[in-house]
Amino acid sequence: xxxxxxxAPPALGILAGGGTLPAQxxxxxxxxGRAVFIVGLQGxxxxxxxxxxxxxxxxxxxxxxxxxALRANGCRDVVMIGPVRRPSFLDLRPDAAGLxxxxxxxxxxFAGDDGLLAAVARVLQEExxxxxGAHEILHxxxxxxxxxxxxxxxxxxxxxxxxxxxxxxxxxxxDVGQGCVVQQGIVLAVEAAEGTDAMLxxxxxLRLPGAGGVLVKLVKPGQDRRADLPTIGxxxxxxxxxxxxxxxxYEGNGTILADRAATVALAxxxxxxxxxxxxxxxxxSSKEPGGFA
Numbered sequence: 001x002x003x004x005x006x007x008a009p010p011a012l013g014i015l016a017g018g019g020t021l022p023a024q025x026x027x028x029x030x031x032x033g034r035a036v037f038i039v040g041l042q043g044x045x046x047x048x049x050x051x052x053x054x055x056x057x058x059x060x061x062x063x064x065x066x067x068x069a070l071r072a073n074g075c076r077d078v079v080m081i082g083p084v085r086r087p088s089f090l091d092l093r094p095d096a097a098g099l100x101x102x103x104x105x106x107x108x109x110f111a112g113d114d115g116l117l118a119a120v121a122r123v124l125q126e127e128x129x130x131x132x133g134a135h136e137i138l139h140x141x142x143x144x145x146x147x148x149x150x151x152x153x154x155x156x157x158x159x160x161x162x163x164x165x166x167x168x169x170x171x172x173x174x175d176v177g178q179g180c181v182v183q184q185g186i187v188l189a190v191e192a193a194e195g196t197d198a199m200l201x202x203x204x205x206l207r208l209p210g211a212g213g214v215l216v217k218l219v220k221p222g223q224d225r226r227a228d229l230p231t232i233g234x235x236x237x238x239x240x241x242x243x244x245x246x247x248x249x250y251e252g253n254g255t256i257l258a259d260r261a262a263t264v265a266l267a268x269x270x271x272x273x274x275x276x277x278x279x280x281x282x283x284x285s286s287k288e289p290g291g292f293a
Contacts, residue, residue, distance in 0.1 A: 038056075
């Protein structure tokens, strides 16, 4: 007898990029009685993060090995989590299966991140896997609408947030990025391939005198929410503070808060506000939790 109940859910496969979220997803799945297997993407996954869990580290281009590893470990559901910089074709060095997968992904391989991730999810499904969102495993991962911190945005910050929503929507509509930095109505930086932390680093030297700016992060219009949801964590708070920002506004119930308690505590310590909002709600005058939904 294996000792595993017949009703046990199938093992969860995790395609892991950088950061700590792959391990958080694995921990949550195992706490729910589910076996996990991580495929760490070489050059992106942190070996120390995935080490406590059954795993293998493979090149992104090793399509045959990735699929075989997931199948050999009984994975039927797959989560794609953690930042990954898109490699050049030369860096990818796809194997024969990888070339066939790339052919099936087609033009989406050269489109924006959301288009590419949606195409990858489609191909995984065609291969017999079910792609699930990290938030389906990390049930408490999505940041709620409302104010999470002691500091609240004032009228100027709310105005900057409204401007940031418009800019982020425009960026997301063309599948470029999920966020921007706005100060006193001026857009200091927009997010593209470099990611949020690098954008925040660029915005710091551009800071204007006076009240600091805000970071706004939104889900892209029409985005497949199973992959690449906006993510905010302790590193984001530290980078925002170093850039001289006054706070962060994110899409409530559409943004992953990595290590929520630590993230909120760091924001409180730095005097930053952390605000979950509904970008479709025009009235952002309330500062009560839930008042932005």
